[in-house]
Amino acid sequence: MQLLISGLKSNKIATLVGIALAITYLVPDFIDSTREVRTASYGVGKQLFAKAVPLPPRKPSDIPAVDQPDQFDMESLKARLSQVDYRLRDVRRGEPVPRFYVEQMPVDILDIPDVEERKRTFIKLVLPLILNVNEKIAAQRSRLATLVEAKSDGKSLRETDRKWLDEIAIRYRAEESDPESLLVRVDEVPVSLAIAQAVEESGWGTSRFAREGNALFGQRVWATGKGLVPEDRDHDESHEVKSFKSIAESIRAYIHNLNSHPAYADFRQVRARQHLEPGFTADAMGLIDTLHVYSEKGVEYVNNLRSLIEMNRLDDFEDAVLAPERFADSRR
Template sequence: MLRFFVNNIDLDMAEVHQSKGFQYGVLSLLGIGFLTVCLSQFFNPVNTESMAPQSVLPLPKSKTVSKAGIDALEGSTDLVGKGRFSASDLDSRFKQIGYDLDPVLEGDVEVPRVFVRYLPYDLSRMTETEERKSIFFRTLLPLVLKVNEEIVENRKRVWRLRHRQTMGMVLQAKDRVWLDAIFARYKVKGRSFDRLLDKMDVVPASLALAQAAEESGWGTSRFAREGNALFGQWTFNPDDDGIVPTGRGEGKTHRIRSFDDLAGSLRAYVRNLNTHPAYAKLRGMRKQMRQNHEDFSGYKLALTLDKYSERGEEYITSIHAIMDANQLQRFDGATLDDTTIELPTSKPLI
């Protein structure tokens, strides 16, 4: 190899005549360099496989969880699928961040932003009724408040766009597209802002929690466990995900609509109350409360839900009983906390 390398060097390149001693010195240096490269490859070969870059920053001792969700907890799986957690796992995490219902009921603290995707897989196995109810309410309350928070933000945007349009200002294309989608979502014809704002409004936490408890058997129903369906909403749309009820009558085609997570179920429930003709009385009472600058009362709004169930007035009585027994009316003034929550990273939380 070295002889081949030497024989291919043009000693008279560019017709520059140099001394033979200088030429041999250059060749010697080239030969030494070539041998050095060969030996280094032999004793320390190059790794031709790709390697992941190493971290150049130390890992933090704690993890900040703000406006996030507890989607999965390590070591908590069930027969339905991985990524779900047990009631004891979730309860211990709630205790770590000091999340308890009593201070919230007293109005002393705000609700932490912990948005859980699924109910615990073993909720129905809990023998202590009060503990099961506590897990159920602590899981759903932040989600209810989050859905209402989204509606409030959308209302603010509608008011801003309405004002701009009233002032004769041209709306941006993205705002026009957004408005078209909002009018369609809330089934408002004629682009009436008044009708849209009557429909686009919040549902008090007490009402949402009480109905979720009633409709899902406190989160233990098959539909809640398998499809995150908290409110037993029917669907006839073949494009919707759904669960066929056991014992569905011959010739019936309805299914119980299922959702990817609990938040999806809550959003569908609120939209149902805000758009279905059967709940026009609820929207009318809520509008009156807003006009009178009253705090929204889930207890009063429940009086309008005689068409929500075939049980009629009996259903309303059941909803009121759940509210009374668990002091749910006091959650109507609850708000989400914007502060950061510090949690240890011994187990992944998000």
């Protein structure tokens, strides 16, 4: 009793009470605050710890969700492929190719971990489109052949045919609208060669140009804003890699380039001679040497194309044909 009275006189009890109150209210806050410390990881085994950084508030429930633009990715591709009967091993055995057309490369094709699966995916995408372009060119060539036969029989051409020939001549940069001379230009490109060049130029569809601009063949353009600027372009250069609205448009432009540009005259002449050989079949290997002018790599480029065809058995697709229209599983 005497001690209590003495303590009150010296204010020690008040001090003790204050300490007790502080412990009661501050310690729980301190414990809770340590639980709210955020951890940011920067590399394996490296962590930075923020001090007393409060957790961000939850998003209010009344804020509407914003839909992101649809992107064509591997999940979308697999969903579409599940609806068709399309296996490359069947095509290699002679089965027709489904009319399976896609507009663009999957944005995440680069993320496919298995290299062989990535290759199969790329071939599945481009093969039907290449065949479709060749199919349309074959129809033009058939009409040209009919007009050549008519001329050789001494028949005069109808006005509609002459007008059509003039249009084809302009499109293919021919000096005259003679059907026989146009046959050298209006012709298909071997399938294995087209696939090999697409692979070489786009890295099996993984390049930025392929994924962002549907550009499979590295075609250049000098009009600003018509393509994608190469990251390694020199300061004194102005070219861009031409971009396209779709993969099909890129393939059409590539084949038309080989069929019309003066730089590929040798390619067309060798192809025309192949048509004269008995039992004509498209011979990609016989045409590859003429394409040293396609790339600045020259002979190295030619050797790369040859290796791609041989190592990936791309010549298995040389005689591939599209399934008849009435059996088409997918249409553009």
